[in-house]
Amino acid sequence: xxxxxxxxxxxxxxxxxxxxxxxxxxxxxxxxxxxxxxxxxxxxxxxxxxxxxxxxxxxxxxxxxxxxxxxxxxxxxxxxxxxxxxxxxxxxxxxxxxxxxxxxxxxxxxxxxxxxxxxxxxxxxxxxxxxxxxxxxxxxxxxxxxxxxxxxxxxxxxxxxxxxxxxxxxxxxxxxxxxxxxxxxxxxxxxxxxxxxxxxxxxxxxxxxxxxxxxxxxxxxxxxxxxxxxxxxxxxxxxxxxxxxxxxxxxxxxxxxxxxxxxxxxxxxxxxxxxxxxxxxxxxxxxxxxxxxxxxxxxxxxxxxxxxxxxxxxxxxxxxxxxxxxxxxxxxxxxxxxxxxxxxxxxxxxxxxxxxxxxxxxxxxxxxxxxxxxxxxxxxxxxxxxxxxxxxxxxxxxxxxxxxxxxxxxxxxxxxxxxxxxxxxxxxxxxxxxxxxxxxxxxxxxxxxxxxxxxxxxxxxxxxxxxxxxxxxxxxxxxxxxxxxxxxxxxxxxxxxxxxxxxxxxxxxxxxxxxxxxxxxxxxxxxxxxxxxxxxxxxxxxxxxxxxxxxxxxxxxxxxxxxxxxxxxxxxxxx
Amino acid sequence: xxxxxxxxxxxxxxxxxxxxxxxxxxxxxxxxxxxxxxxxxxxxxxxxxxxxxxxxxxxxxxxxxxxxxxxxxxxxxxxxxxxxxxxxxxxxxxxxxxxxxxxxxxxxxxxxxxx
Numbered sequence: 001x002x003x004x005x006x007x008x009x010x011x012x013x014x015x016x017x018x019x020x021x022x023x024x025x026x027x028x029x030x031x032x033x034x035x036x037x038x039x040x041x042x043x044x045x046x047x048x049x050x051x052x053x054x055x056x057x058x059x060x061x062x063x064x065x066x067x068x069x070x071x072x073x074x075x076x077x078x079x080x081x082x083x084x085x086x087x088x089x090x091x092x093x094x095x096x097x098x099x100x101x102x103x104x105x106x107x108x109x110x111x112x113x114x115x116x117x118x119x120x121x122x123x124x125x126x127x128x129x130x131x132x133x134x135x136x137x138x139x140x141x142x143x144x145x146x147x148x149x150x151x152x153x154x155x156x157x158x159x160x161x162x163x164x165x166x167x168x169x170x171x172x173x174x175x176x177x178x179x180x181x182x183x184x185x186x187x188x189x190x191x192x193x194x195x196x197x198x199x200x201x202x203x204x205x206x207x208x209x210x211x212x213x214x215x216x217x218x219x220x221x222x223x224x225x226x227x228x229x230x231x232x233x234x235x236x237x238x239x240x241x242x243x244x245x246x247x248x249x250x251x252x253x254x255x256x257x258x259x260x261x262x263x264x265x266x267x268x269x270x271x272x273x274x275x276x277x278x279x280x281x282x283x284x285x286x287x288x289x290x291x292x293x294x295x296x297x298x299x300x301x302x303x304x305x306x307x308x309x310x311x312x313x314x315x316x317x318x319x320x321x322x323x324x325x326x327x328x329x330x331x332x333x334x335x336x337x338x339x340x341x342x343x344x345x346x347x348x349x350x351x352x353x354x355x356x357x358x359x360x361x362x363x364x365x366x367x368x369x370x371x372x373x374x375x376x377x378x379x380x381x382x383x384x385x386x387x388x389x390x391x392x393x394x395x396x397x398x399x400x401x402x403x404x405x406x407x408x409x410x411x412x413x414x415x416x417x418x419x420x421x422x423x424x425x426x427x428x429x430x431x432x433x434x435x436x437x438x439x440x441x442x443x444x445x446x447x448x449x450x451x452x453x454x455x456x457x458x459x460x461x462x463x464x465x466x467x468x469x470x471x472x473x474x475x476x477x478x479x480x481x482x483x484x485x486x487x488x489x490x491x492x493x494x495x496x497x498x499x500x501x502x503x504x505x506x507x508x509x510x511x512x513x514x515x516x517x518x519x520x521x522x523x524x525x526x527x528x529x530x531x532x533x534x535x536x537x538x539x540x541x542x543x544x545x546x547x548x549x550x551x552x553x554x555x556x557x558x559x560x561x562x563x564x565x566x567x568x569x570x571x572x573x574x575x
Numbered sequence: 576x577x578x579x580x581x582x583x584x585x586x587x588x589x590x591x592x593x594x595x596x597x598x599x600x601x602x603x604x605x606x607x608x609x610x611x612x613x614x615x616x617x618x619x620x621x622x623x624x625x626x627x628x629x630x631x632x633x634x635x636x637x638x639x640x641x642x643x644x645x646x647x648x649x650x651x652x653x654x655x656x657x658x659x660x661x662x663x664x665x666x667x668x669x670x671x672x673x674x675x676x677x678x679x680x681x682x683x684x685x686x687x688x689x690x
């Protein structure tokens with residue numbers, strides 16, 4: 001049971017004090033008495049009564065001053081003070097309130113009214129105590145929540161920042177707490193030296209919005225590093241989010257696959273606002289429209305991983321934005337909107353300044369800070385201008401000489417749906433020495449595979465890709481022929497042999513196509529710089545040896561390495 | 576007797592105070608003498624503010640004891656002192672002294688009944 005309410009009576013008239021103390025005591029309360037204001041504050045400090053009945057006019061210290069001091073001592077706690085008074089002038093009553101009085105009790109005393117007032121004030125007092133308790137509880141919960149968010153953010157930053165958002169061809173704008181707005185920005189180099197970029201926007205806010213970001217980032221980085229394609233990564237991200245997120249939580253996203261060698265970008269947009277590809281030369285602005293549902297909604301069987309392919313030239317830029325950009329509000333509640341954004345594009349003269357101009361337009365438009373804006377610019381650079389793309393391994397690999405060979409034949413049904421490159425690459429990267437050349441290996445494998453598939457098995461003519469229109473036509477045709485493929489094969493033969501204290505890897509790739517005139521092809525590639533020519537030239541540059549079978553149906557490349565003198569303490573691949 | 580000392584108030588006090596009732600009456604009498612003394616003193620030194628405060632406090636405790644007429648005289652004293660009108664004060668003080676003498680007699684007889 002709670003201790004009985006303790007009431008201090010401060011009254012200088014002994015008869016009044018005695019009468020009041022008796023009335024209050026008879027009602028079951030604990031009573032303390034004081035004969036003047038000074039005594040009252042001393043007793044208050046010592047006994048901390050719950051409530052005070054205070055006479056206004058008293059010797060030594062009057063009730064007004066005593067009330068002020070008691071309110072000060074009580075702090076946030078409500079200690080109701082009821083002034084005992086026969087004062088009638090409103091000025092004097094106002095003075096009681098100014099001093100912190102909560103109510104009045106007129107003389108002569110009335111027992112019923114006195115008890116009612118004490119009860120009312122006690123309710124108020126307990127209400128205030130509850131409010132304070134709940135406020136403190138909320139403050140503690142909030143502190144707890146913020147702490148959890150700090151931890152979550154620290155863990156997430158470790159995952160998210162393992163990417164290459166700081167690459168020289170990327171500029172971005174993102175709040176440090178974007179994670180808790182559901183915004184997500186990821187970028188990573190592929191083993192081939194190209195780049196994957198993802199801008200995502202989860203539904204909701206706070207931790208629920210942030211929770212899906214982890215698995216998404218893990219899939220993005222893990223699969224990108226292993227050489228998986230855009231479509232495969234999207235498919236896996238969608239399946240994973242669909243599996244783990246509750247209904248109604250999903251992720252609007254744009255993903256880019258940028259290839260600096262082939263000078264193309266693949267774009268998949270599910271639910272985010274239009275992104276833009278802006279040509280350096282013509283200033284042409286191509287919208288990158290959303291053509292899909294966001295990630296995490298559809299079952300794998302219905303998920304559509306079709307993407308668009310655009311050729312890019314050095315200096316062409318891609319802008320991706322979250323809907324926070326378009327929904328940025330000014331003080332009048334008006335949205336920034338697409339029209340204003342396009343206005344900024346149109347007004348731009350120096351492409352280099354466009355990103356800054358968008359940023360300026362946004363901050364000029366909004367009167368106050370808003371932090372749910374995510375904006376990223378990715379431009380196509382010459383590959384030489386980009387840093388080496390590091391491949392990161394979690395184990396240390398086999399470091400003794402290996403001696404094996406293996407052959408694969410991938411036939412039509414498999415070629416339609418399956419990308420063998422990540423598997424082949426993982427097999428080869430078990431070899432310590434090959435890890436150092438992981439990017440080169442991947443690039444060469446990817447080139448040989450796409451040559452065998454596109455020109456050998458499917459018979460596509462690479463000269464189509466001479467201009468932008470032919471380029472689009474080429475990829476349309478590629479998609480159509482692949483979908484209808486019913487025979488043909490691509491074979492890989494990998495042969496690994498010790499050679500002295502070092503070793504040698506031979507890769508032979510063979511296809512079911514009719515073969516091609518090797519000599520003519522090589523001559524043509526040496527002299528021209530069109531879109532189709534880069535691949536084979538690159539393979540010849542990267543491999544230690546490279547030769548074609550006379551019938552043009554198979555190609556053999558070799559990588560060899562000398563004895564290792566000191567164990568590599570650096571596991572990063574160096575081209 | 577009712578205008579000097581309200582019997583219904585006394586009945587209420589007796590009910591509230593029970594055994595302490597005679598002590599309350601004694602306390603009122605001795606306290607009232609102190610307060611009359613304070614009123615006289617304030618008047619002698621022409622301290623209107625002190626007189627006003629003393630009259631105000633005395634008015635309160637008279638009210639609590641049901642001394643209706645005395646409380647009314649205190650109210651008039653308080654009013655005059657506040658207004659700075661010192662002329663009626665001697666007559667009012669005199670009346671208050673006489674009224675208190677009556678009340679003292681009444682209370683003492685009340686006191687006898689509850690010995």
